Amino acid sequence: MKSLLARVTQWSKESPSQRRHLTERRSLVTAMVAASATLMATLTSTMFKPARAQDNQNRKIQYGMVIDIRRCIGCHACTVACKSEFNTALGVNRSWVEYVEKGVYPNVGRSFLPRLCNHCSEPSCVYVCPTNATYKREQDGVVIVDQGLCIGCKYCIQACPYDARFLDPNTGWVDKCDFCIHRVSNGLEPSCVNTCVGGARIFGDLGDPNSEVSRLIAQNRVTVLRDEMGTFPNVYYIAADHTDELDARRPEVRNVRVLTHRRDKQRR
């Protein structure tokens, strides 16, 4: 910037081609500074909005899911159904199933952990989005991405503690699970629920005390992923063993939540 300003004072000494070059560079710098200022202003105005938390508490319908690990056989039918529903690119998933290996031979075991966006009540992804492309729907609490507003900055990917979001390599926009809202709004279940052979995924309104999801939560011990993050996930697990092979080597640890926002190969 300093050298650029110095060059501006030498304007009269420059040749026409040098002036044109200098003008282009100055326009570029001005545009970059303006864009940065706009971005920072938007960021500071959208982050840390306590009013949103109040909105969430007053929400009448909050769609959510209960995943009963006792019924999950790790078949990945849900992963495939989701991929088919949205034709997601190779290498990215809206929903998937983690395998957690534990123990030392011959006392080994494997548990399954179906994953998707938690449609959190305090979604950190929403609070950091500079364009409001990602937001929590007033009518049902589903967190979605308006891809027409997404600029692909990836702030939301960094902010999500669950690795639930990805940049679609085909579009350059961020994508993630939206509870198959196009199906739900037409009276259908999300595709992963519809296809789950074990009946392990149950979808419904957590705000309705008579819904099956509310009944399951009331009648069973449930956990959520990484509740220490304060995001208040709306996906609940029954009998999930949130431990991994590292925890298995520490006998004093009986129920440690694994860092499930990381893929298995990165966990070691």
Ligand code: SF4
């Ligand atoms: S799981 Fe991640 S992407 Fe989904 S609502 Fe929560 S913070 Fe946002």
Ligand code: SF4
């Ligand atoms: S990548 Fe898109 S949805 Fe995510 S924070 Fe940036 S603009 Fe918002």
Ligand code: SF4
């Ligand atoms: S389809 Fe159902 S049983 Fe199969 S892996 Fe997914 S959640 Fe588990």
